[in-house]
Amino acid sequence: FKVIVNNAFADYKGKMKGWEFTIITCTDSETGRISEVIFNFAGFTPYATIPVSIYREIETKLIGLKFTLTPLAKTLNYVYQWWAIEPK
Numbered sequence: 001f002k003v004i005v006n007n008a009f010a011d012y013k014g015k016m017k018g019w020e021f022t023i024i025t026c027t028d029s030e031t032g033r034i035s036e037v038i039f040n041f042a043g044f045t046p047y048a049t050i051p052v053s054i055y056r057e058i059e060t061k062l063i064g065l066k067f068t069l070t071p072l073a074k075t076l077n078y079v080y081q082w083w084a085i086e087p088k
Contacts, residue, residue, distance in 0.1 A: 001083055004061045008054050009087035015046045020086045025062060027079040032067045035078075 001023065009016060019041075026036035037059040041047040073079050 001062070002085065002088075004058055005085055006087050008058045008061075009050075012046070012050060012054075013087055015049075016087045018086070019045050019047065020084045021045070021047045022082055022084050023058075023062075024080060024082045027067055027069070027073075027081065029069060029074050029076045029079055032069050034062050034065050034067075037062050 005023070021039060021041035024038040024040060025034045026038075027033065028035045039047075039055055039058075067079075069079065
């Protein structure tokens with residue numbers, strides 16, 4: 001995740017210093033693949049000025065990544081995960 005985010009924000013690194021945003025992923029419990037990506041950040045942060053194409057780039061690289069799920073996770077409809085990340 002960090003590599004994907006850092007590469008996508010390569011041109012904006014200085015602008016993001018000291019600011020985190022949250023990535024929430026929804027993993028399908030049958031396939032183990034990420035099926036949905038949600039970005040969460042406040043409107044007053046520098047993330048609000050980043051072009052949507054950057055977020056789309058991150059989303060397309062994350063969707064389809066596959067996890068090996070535990071037996072408990074396989075009993076759920078979806079597995080949600082979140083990460084607070086600051087591009088470096």
